[in-house]
Amino acid sequence: MSNWGVMAAEQLSWGSMMEEGWRKGPWTAEEDRLLIEYVKLHGEGRWNSVARLAGLKRNGKSCRLRWVNYLRPDLKRGQITPNEEKVIIELHARWGNRWSTIARSLPGRTDNEIKNYWRTHFKKKVKGGSSDNSEKSKARLLRRQQFQQQQQQQQTQLFDMKKFMSLLDETDSRVPILPQMIKQDSAAAAATTNTFPNSADDHQIFVYSMFNNYSTVAETANHEDIFWDGLWNLDDHHVNGNINCSIATNKASLHASAYNPFYY
């Protein structure tokens, strides 16, 4: 197919960029919410229907990308761990720039994430030899990591609450007497009394105890699966002895998680 053919097909299939009204650029919390609602109802795929069915002024391609790279609930956010880095290096040696192939070996990581990580951490090294290994850059990296760890800890707290609350939301139909107030109050109380966990162990225990306080929620294996699925990334930290919390540290993530109840 010629370039024009491809472009024409793409314009038709993914929604014409010439057509009026397609939004571009950063996603808003409201758009995220609409997209998550759409996926909840219709599942992944049929991305071109999103605009029509969800009332989003985004083309299908943009919606898919946003979901895959950012909104998917199974995403593992936060810094790449040393173990993951090792895997990336090994797989890149084997596969080259086949990021999606590499990403499949790193659950919760997206091809985009790995691609970005590679570009910022390794491409220069390959190009410019060991110049980047100076003490200066190491110190800089350390400082940055320390800062990010702090941020991540805060975000993990948010993560716990949001994951927990979303579970409550999912079960609201089964638990008729589950006042919104309780959810809000427990969140507020935990936040204000600083009772959040400080280590990965505490973290897991904390969430689990909170979960058990609402025993109705945990009664079914199905919900436990959902719950523990949300905690899987903590195991990685245990294995690595790394207390990095798996939450995005960047501004966009903070922004999204701050007021997007579906973000986790």
Place this chain on the structure above:
DNA sequence: AAACGTCCCAACCGCGAGGTG
């Protein structure tokens, strides 16, 4: 303090593969 450089990541773009009628 300000200019500049670097890091980082979300998002976009172009393209190709595979499916379908």
Place this chain on the structure above:
DNA sequence: TCACCTCGCGGTTGGGACGTT
């Protein structure tokens, strides 16, 4: 077989945050 549609992939860009000079 062909045209079109849908989806996914890899490359690239834009821009904010942060660090350095």
